[in-house]
Amino acid sequence: MKRLIENGLMFGNLVEVSSPALVERYKRAMKHLCGRETTLPDFHIDISGYSPEIGAELGDDLYLNPKGANRQFILLTTAQKNAPLLNSKFSTSRGIIRQFIETNEAQLFALTARDAVAGSLQNSVYEISTPAKLLDIRRITVEADTIGGHVADAGKLAALIERFRTEPDGWRDDLLIAEMIGLAKRTGDVTRVPIHLPQMAFEQPNFWTSHFGGLYVFRDLPSPALIAAMPRESLGAVPISQVFDLTQRNQVADWLERNQLVEPIVQARGMDAAAVIRQKMDFILVEAADRLGLEIGDARRTELRALAHRLGDALPPEFQGLAALLRWIEAGGPWPRITSEHPAYFYTLRARAHKDRDLVNMLLSELAPLDVRQMFIVHKELFYASYAHWSERKRRYVAEFLVREYVVDKQGARAALFGPEPGMDERSRPEPRPARDLGPVVGPWGKAQGRRA
Known part of the structure; x- marks a missing residue:
């Protein structure tokens, strides 16, 4: 560390x-x-x-x-x-x-x-x-x-002052006056400086806790749920109707959709979706190279692209799914079929603007763990635990990237990735406009136009 x-x-x-x-x-x-x-x-x-x-x-x-x-x-x-x-x-x-x-x-x-x-x-x-x-x-x-x-003494002194002012013989009560003087020596004049x-x-109502391997509790929603990092069977009986664990990707994805908690990054207002997707792909490549023991040099984008060509069909499915989405954004390629069963699915989402935005992004970082930048920003406990098990090569790359791309402008990076900060009582914002005209295409998040994310 x-x-x-x-x-x-x-x-x-x-x-x-x-x-x-x-x-x-x-x-x-x-x-x-x-x-x-x-x-x-x-x-x-x-x-x-x-x-x-x-x-x-x-x-x-x-x-x-x-x-x-x-x-x-x-x-x-x-x-x-x-x-x-x-x-x-x-x-x-x-x-x-x-x-x-x-x-x-x-x-x-x-x-x-x-x-x-x-x-x-x-x-x-x-x-x-x-x-x-x-x-x-x-x-x-x-x-x-x-x-x-x-503070306690000031409260006592205020009560004694009130007694002194209201009791007819308060000014004659030597014990009361002595007690007031003794307290005033410790508190000062509470009549002038309360x-x-x-x-x-x-x-x-809604929170994450590190207890029991990590639990997400969502009670203040139309469809409450408990989501666990450990197998759901290990939790025993809990007083909440829906209990999932992180391996139940379809159920978690459906629950996020029903509660309108997430949106596709390609439809997020003000986001440079292509740039964000490219960076996620870089993180995935670094992990793939590290797992295979391949050298990545300085991990510049040109070196990483050369590595991607070298891996070919051995590229991780997360990378291939995001690459297909990037082709659709930039080159008008075919609309990719990325369902909740696809390893790339949760990399394509971010939390919508609501009071539990950071909590939902925290959950997404566990479902998309190769995005180390998002993990560092929203879930430092998970980041530090993951960092301890990385190779020296990956540790160096991630630390240098975060210093270069995040530390220099933390607020700007957060706004670019997650949007403006929502108010405490804000439940939702106006619907985000698509990054481009999606037409009648049905894609990984259902009907792409006119559908709530």
């Missing part, structure tokens, strides 16, 4: 903690949350305050996420909102923490100036021994306060 770290492809945008004051605050927060401390003089933290260096020191990557069910967090600065979330167990966790920070940024800025803020993402499930228990998770509540309890962190709740 050293190459990824050096190129900013792993542990990028972490927040450095090196000042003695912040290190001491972090130690106090660690002690408060998990009863443990670090001896490191400096380290880096993610959006939740998790440090990979401390995780390595303790031999426990879940020291802030016991049993992977209720993630705890430590905030030393509001700048953490731009950091990634490492060792993610749920796809929604980073978005929840970021929204909590952004909503309460002014309060958190003032609070972290004096102490660390510690909290947790609470749900009603405290252990996840079976897949069925995952489906009990429906709402996540964020609870937080400083280690010194400034301290309040509201308890925030987030619904979690």
Whole structure:
């Protein structure tokens, strides 16, 4: 993983903690949350305050996420909102923490100036021994306060001030006044500078979790489903009617279509479908060459095309399917027959613009695993696990490509591949126009014109 770290492809945008004051605050927060401390003089933290260096020191990557069910967090600065979330167990966790920070940024800025803020993402499930228990998770509540309890003390002080103002003999109550003065020494003047962190709740109807080999839960849809990376029979009984695994390509494809979650990239508005398909073909060629032990030189497109001619009939079916689609786009070739049984099928799709767009693209990256760029962008846990098993030759190619083609313009690359960011409450956008007049042809996604993707 050293190459990824050096190129900013792993542990990028972490927040450095090196000042003695912040290190001491972090130690106090660690002690408060998990009863443990670090001896490191400096380290880096993610959006939740998790440090990979401390995780390595303790031999426990879940020291802030016991049993992977209720993630705890430590905030030393509001700048953490731009950091990634490492060792993610749920796809929604980073978005929840970021929204909590952004909503309460002014309060958190003032609070972290004096102490660390510690909290947790609470749900009603405290252990996840079976897949069925995952489906009990429906709402996540964020609870937080400083280690010194400034928010709780401010609430007590506000209540005492109200008593002082409303009780007829409040000004004579020496005990009440003394208690107010004692709390004010810790909180400051809450009448002028109120301290309040509201308890925030987030619904979690649709999400991915790394538990049980990886599960996708979709409940907030016309046709709910659970999709597993492991064989569906291994999940046992779950309270959801449709359960698929990734080997059931026809069923998953039909479910995506019925819920209007995907669209063919050749019909996606604003996408250079030909360029995207060519790049997917390059990734497939690199994997084929690596598997056969063939040299690819610098893996320039001319070298890869020479390799494709050399392989001939031995080209992977994913490559051949995408090549046929590219001929249709660029040269008016015959409309390719790419059904959901074809290995190239899921490489031809992307998520439509809706609130679960990133989650659906995450699922597609598992169904089209040779597209390493999409996998890196939307499913880093899968990317890092895959990277660990690649040859040195493929690791070098992928790292160099991502630095050259993605890191230099992350937002532009995401927009080019997946379209503009949808709003949180956005269910759909106007229908995409075809890349060209499709006529009455029936192709891999059904009737190509006038059909919802």
